[in-house]
Amino acid sequence: MALEKAVIEELRRAVGREHVIDSKNDLRIFERDASIEGAVPDAVVLPANTAEVSSVIRVAAKHRIPIVPRGAGTGLSGGAVTIHGGIALQVTRMRRILEIDPIAQTALVEPGVVNQELSLAAAAHKLFYAPDPSSQKACTIGGNAAENSGGPHCLYYGVTTNHVLGMEVVFADGSVHWVSGDSPDRIGLDLCGVLVGSEGTLCAITKIKVRLLRTPPSVATLLAAFPTIEAASQAVSAVIGSGIVPAALEMMDQVCVGAVEAHYHAGYPTDAGAVLLVEVDGIPESTIELMAAVRAVLSQNQGYAMREAQSPAERDLLWAGRKGAIGALGRIKPNYYLHDGVVPRSKLPQILSAVGEIGIHYKLPVANVFHAGDGNLHPNILFDLRERDVLPQVESAGEEMLRAVVELGGALSGEHGIGLEKSAFMPWVYSADDLDAMQRVKVALDAHGIMNPGKIFPDPKRKHAQLAGRTGLAIEAKWW
Amino acid sequence: MTEAKEIFARLSDDDLATCVHCGLCLDACPTFRQTGLETESPRGRIYLMTQWKRGEIPFTEDQARHIDLCLGCRTCEAVCPSGVPYGRIIEAGRSEVERLRRPAPKHWLARTALRQIVAKPRRLRTFGAITRTAQTLGLTSIVSSGRQLPKLRERFQPPPGGIAPAIGARKHRVAFLVGCVMPILYPQSHEAAVRLLQLAGCEVWFPRAERCCGALLAHNGDLEGAERLRDANMQVYRDSNFEALIVDSAGCGSHLKDFYPELKGRVKDLTEWLAEIGLPTPQREVKMRVTYQDACHLAHAQRIRKQPRDLIRAIPGVELVEMRHPDICCGAAGLYSTLEPEMSARILREKLEDVASTRAELIVTANPGCQMQLESGLRAQGSTMRVEHVAELMVRAFLH
Numbered sequence: 001m002a003l004e005k006a007v008i009e010e011l012r013r014a015v016g017r018e019h020v021i022d023s024k025n026d027l028r029i030f031e032r033d034a035s036i037e038g039a040v041p042d043a044v045v046l047p048a049n050t051a052e053v054s055s056v057i058r059v060a061a062k063h064r065i066p067i068v069p070r071g072a073g074t075g076l077s078g079g080a081v082t083i084h085g086g087i088a089l090q091v092t093r094m095r096r097i098l099e100i101d102p103i104a105q106t107a108l109v110e111p112g113v114v115n116q117e118l119s120l121a122a123a124a125h126k127l128f129y130a131p132d133p134s135s136q137k138a139c140t141i142g143g144n145a146a147e148n149s150g151g152p153h154c155l156y157y158g159v160t161t162n163h164v165l166g167m168e169v170v171f172a173d174g175s176v177h178w179v180s181g182d183s184p185d186r187i188g189l190d191l192c193g194v195l196v197g198s199e200g201t202l203c204a205i206t207k208i209k210v211r212l213l214r215t216p217p218s219v220a221t222l223l224a225a226f227p228t229i230e231a232a233s234q235a236v237s238a239v240i241g242s243g244i245v246p247a248a249l250e251m252m253d254q255v256c257v258g259a260v261e262a263h264y265h266a267g268y269p270t271d272a273g274a275v276l277l278v279e280v281d282g283i284p285e286s287t288i289e290l291m292a293a294v295r296a297v298l299s300q301n302q303g304y305a306m307r308e309a310q311s312p313a314e315r316d317l318l319w320a321g322r323k324g325a326i327g328a329l330g331r332i333k334p335n336y337y338l339h340d341g342v343v344p345r346s347k348l349p350q351i352l353s354a355v356g357e358i359g360i361h362y363k364l365p366v367a368n369v370f371h372a373g374d375g376n377l378h379p380n381i382l383f384d385l386r387e388r389d390v391l392p393q394v395e396s397a398g399e400e401m402l403r404a405v406v407e408l409g410g411a412l413s414g415e416h417g418i419g420l421e422k423s424a425f426m427p428w429v430y431s432a433d434d435l436d437a438m439q440r441v442k443v444a445l446d447a448h449g450i451m452n453p454g455k456i457f458p459d460p461k462r463k464h465a466q467l468a469g470r471t472g473l474a475i476e477a478k479w480w
Numbered sequence: 481m482t483e484a485k486e487i488f489a490r491l492s493d494d495d496l497a498t499c500v501h502c503g504l505c506l507d508a509c510p511t512f513r514q515t516g517l518e519t520e521s522p523r524g525r526i527y528l529m530t531q532w533k534r535g536e537i538p539f540t541e542d543q544a545r546h547i548d549l550c551l552g553c554r555t556c557e558a559v560c561p562s563g564v565p566y567g568r569i570i571e572a573g574r575s576e577v578e579r580l581r582r583p584a585p586k587h588w589l590a591r592t593a594l595r596q597i598v599a600k601p602r603r604l605r606t607f608g609a610i611t612r613t614a615q616t617l618g619l620t621s622i623v624s625s626g627r628q629l630p631k632l633r634e635r636f637q638p639p640p641g642g643i644a645p646a647i648g649a650r651k652h653r654v655a656f657l658v659g660c661v662m663p664i665l666y667p668q669s670h671e672a673a674v675r676l677l678q679l680a681g682c683e684v685w686f687p688r689a690e691r692c693c694g695a696l697l698a699h700n701g702d703l704e705g706a707e708r709l710r711d712a713n714m715q716v717y718r719d720s721n722f723e724a725l726i727v728d729s730a731g732c733g734s735h736l737k738d739f740y741p742e743l744k745g746r747v748k749d750l751t752e753w754l755a756e757i758g759l760p761t762p763q764r765e766v767k768m769r770v771t772y773q774d775a776c777h778l779a780h781a782q783r784i785r786k787q788p789r790d791l792i793r794a795i796p797g798v799e800l801v802e803m804r805h806p807d808i809c810c811g812a813a814g815l816y817s818t819l820e821p822e823m824s825a826r827i828l829r830e831k832l833e834d835v836a837s838t839r840a841e842l843i844v845t846a847n848p849g850c851q852m853q854l855e856s857g858l859r860a861q862g863s864t865m866r867v868e869h870v871a872e873l874m875v876r877a878f879l880h
Binding site for chain 1: 497498499500501502503504505506507508512515516517518519524527528531536537538540542543559560561562563564804
């Protein structure tokens with residue numbers, strides 16, 4: 001449904017002619033994020049500041065047009081996909097770091113600031129921004145706040161919500177508000193807590209005040225090989241069970257390691273069944289002590305070929321490999337589908353063998369790369385859309401994996417959000433009353449349901465999160 | 481729709497399918513950083529070309545602009561974990577776009593200039609001589625195009641007999657790419673490069689019949705023109721005895737490595753080669769605060785970042801201060817600064833801010849295009865900062 005000319009004109013007046021995209025062909029390029037979903041927006045609008053965001057939302061409110069905030073489009077649950085059409089509100093022009101306060105250790109940023117740019121700027125003050133999604137080179141702080149993103153180092157430091165002190169937001173009526181502020185205590189009703197992770201369904205974020213942390217004086221990073229993924233999972237449980245909480249504790253299986261090594265040449269052992277990447281930080285004395293303890297636990301659990309990074313460059317390379325893992329899977333198959341369910345850490349061996357069995361059952365290769373320390377899985381189902389009828393198989397396999405997670409007492413998502421892909425599964429973990437409570441908050445802030453409709457809440461019209469049949473993918477599948 | 485498929489035949493399905501749409505490339509792309517638009521990002525351009533090839537999106541001149549606006553810097557390729565061969569994709573895509581689009585005077589002129597002047601040594605020499613005369617006479621406004629050319633010196637001349645002997649014992653025999661515009665625009669870079677090679681014990685051979693390598697043509701979508709030059713050059717290189725073909729211009733080096741399979745493993749960037757064979761101990765201090773601008777076709781296309789930095793750091797007295805984003809394009813990108821002056825200027829502006837924050841007195845780079853672009857930007861700002869090829873800086877440590 002194309003927007004009326006008059007509406008487009010109103011949007012142009014709000015942000016400037018060249019910052020509204022309404023050409024049918026160009027809009028196609030915005031139909032996807034990094035998930036497998038797709039739907040063409042009716043317009044893409046790129047505001048430059050809060051006032052313009054507010055004006056755009058006022059136009060949308062007046063005409064009851066869906067508004068879908070979009071950062072870099074690196075999300076993995078379809079959060080930025082305009083499933084009900086409408087306006088993609090892209091914040092990538094708002095990329096100024098407004099302030100870094102080295103004394104208070106805070107930064108005030110616009111939503112389009114790229115995660116890694118913030119850490120680069122903070123490094124000048126020996127500070128860093130802790131949440132480090134694997135896409136940190138490209139993803140935006142606004143997107144991170146909307147999805148409550150995690151990252152390898154969130155095991156120790158906590159996820160995005162633990163680092164957002166306050167936000168400036170625009171609600172569905174175009175009104176601008178500050179929620180929470182400078183202090184880590186969120187006094188009054190914790191609206192900031194509600195809005196972080198709301199996936200664009202409650203507000204658009206226009207400024208974010210985040211906490212920065214002092215760069216640890218000493219960091220040690222260890223790579224360890226294991227004969228099997230089960231042995232590696234056992235070792236993870238053992239490390240956490242011994243009372244050590246490393247800064248990061250990551251696992252990759254053999255399939256992933258092979259793909260990663262092909263690009264990064266980081267020295268990952270391609271013959272191991274799985275590898276663990278363990279990082280500890282702090283003062284030098286404590287990192288030495290902690291690393292020795294970690295090594296001992298790992299070797300008791302079949303860990304071998306342990307190698308500690310000898311230089312910052314070597315550490316960066318190991319991390320580059322881990323963080324590029326999902327993209328590197330393109331070397332095996334051109335498409336991936338992944339869920340990011342979380343299980344209690346003690347259940348890791350069980351869930352991984354279940355995931356393996358499901359892959360074998362559907363004859364689909366599965367590559368595991370994940371935040372093992374907090375039980376946050378990322379089983380990537382690999383496929384090639386050019387293969388006929390592969391999609392329903394992929395979808396069923398994904399659903400079964402998620403079902404296994406829930407049966408083991410786990411959660412639907414650790415960090416990617418519910419978005420489109422998991423909304424249908426929400427009733428697995430929440431009762432009708434639970435969902436109703438969420439819905440009441442939604443209605444209170446967005447009475448007409450224009451903010452990112454079709455996300456998080458199960459859509460009664462769509463029983464299953466069917467991937468095929470949606471615009472982008474259907475076209476893709478047809479052509480191939 | 482089948483027609484469209486045939487027309488995009490040069491674009492490989494398998495190349496396009498390596499893109500998993502993860503988006504890690506986005507912020508590495510200078511035009512995405514400027515516009516924030518998916519359509520001006522590598523992922524968006526690959527998606528567009530894929531849909532074109534599938535016949536799902538009709539080919540329009542409006543969308544061809546997204547391909548025009550790509551610098552071809554290949555920063556995306558270096559950060560892509562999936563190994564998408566973006567350089568190959570964009571060159572093929574450009575060549576298809578040039579074939580399909582209504583001919584525009586600007587693009588026709590660029591192609592003709594490349595084929596008829598740059599690829600023809602004698603005409604290029606004449607062009608250089610005229611420009612130099614014009615500069616001497618103060619008539620530069622007539623010949624300067626989008627960006628200001630540097631003040632031209634006497635053109636680089638290979639030594640008589642086409643051989644520069646090694647200084648000291650001869651350890652290696654190498655060929656040297658004199659190239660098309662480099663000897664005219666930056667003869668001093670070549671002179672310094674050859675001097676360094678001689679000091680490192682290389683006998684340097686200058687093949688007489690060598691022509692332009694074809695890089696500028698290929699980057700501009702003229703693959704046929706580039707193929708003709710390759711065939712001519714291979715006549716010269718084939719059956720000749722040399723350990724390595726040394727290139728001191730990153731764009732040419734990258735093109736030779738990608739486009740001349742017969743020279744596999746023997747094409748070496750000057751810094752790559754010098755780091756490999758080693759140089760004698762420097763003889764004097766060079767007191768300077770410098771910053772290094774990665775040439776895109778060196779850092780991203782050839783993945784050479786460490787060698788030039790190591791060589792610079794090895795010069796006694798030199799202090800190397802890194803910019804925040806040394807590996808983001810300066811906006812030169814071959815003919816881009818002439819064809820897309822507006823975007824080029826936006827990218828250059830950001831680059832110069834980054835450069836200024838280092839408070840260096842000298843920017844070192846390894847490609848004539850970058851050098852010209854940075855010089856013209858600095859000149860326009862009235863800055864006293866200078867730009868040199870890495871060879872020029874290095875050779876100072878060996879001058880008496």
